Amino acid sequence: MRGWKDAGMLTVLATPDPNKDKGEVLYNAHCATCHQGDGTGLPAHFPPLKGDEVVNAPDPITLVRAILFGVKGVEIKGVKYEAQMPHFDRQLSDEEIAAIATFTRSHWGNYGPKVNPAVVTEARKTPPAQGPSDAPHP
Numbered sequence: 001m002r003g004w005k006d007a008g009m010l011t012v013l014a015t016p017d018p019n020k021d022k023g024e025v026l027y028n029a030h031c032a033t034c035h036q037g038d039g040t041g042l043p044a045h046f047p048p049l050k051g052d053e054v055v056n057a058p059d060p061i062t063l064v065r066a067i068l069f070g071v072k073g074v075e076i077k078g079v080k081y082e083a084q085m086p087h088f089d090r091q092l093s094d095e096e097i098a099a100i101a102t103f104t105r106s107h108w109g110n111y112g113p114k115v116n117p118a119v120v121t122e123a124r125k126t127p128p129a130q131g132p133s134d135a136p137h138p
């Protein structure tokens with residue numbers, strides 16, 4: 001069981017499918033290390049994005065700002081996370097961030113509407129007063 005599954009995964013990684021959702025590819029590259037490929041996170045370390053209120057909010061601004069500037073010191077569903085989330089404002093374009101946001105809002109039972117890159121362009125102009133999170137990237 002394990003054998004053929006792993007072999008299949010390796011083939012996918014080695015030969016990217018051009019038709020595969022761009023948001024999914026980016027999510028797997030930049031977010032899955034912490035939040036996991038299925039969006040369930042790691043209890044006590046990384047919050048789940050599956051069923052998360054920020055991810056599913058009708059207005060995507062908090063989600064977009066989380067990806068742009070990182071997250072620190074926020075209590076999520078009663079849990080305080082010691083780790084911080086790194087910021088991606090210098091690493092990812094507006095289109096890429098919008099694609100990742102849209103992906104997280106439309107998988108694992110999540111239900112938020114599509115995110116327009118213009119929202120990211122606008123949010124970039126107002127970084128948080130305390131500066132972006134200083135967490136290192138994985």
Ligand code: HEC
Pocket residue numbers: 027030031032033034035045046047049052053054055063066067071072073074075076080081082083084085086088100101104135136137138
């Ligand atoms: C190095 C690990 C790490 C990576 C990589 C990472 N995150 Fe996070 N993320 C966290 C941690 C830790 C928190 C919680 C921080 C806190 O509570 O202060 C968090 C919080 C969040 C939140 C806020 C949830 C809420 O309800 O407030 C969102 C949304 C999020 N991450 C999305 C993403 C996306 C999308 C990516 C990829 C672009 C990503 N994260 C990459 C560690 C990570």
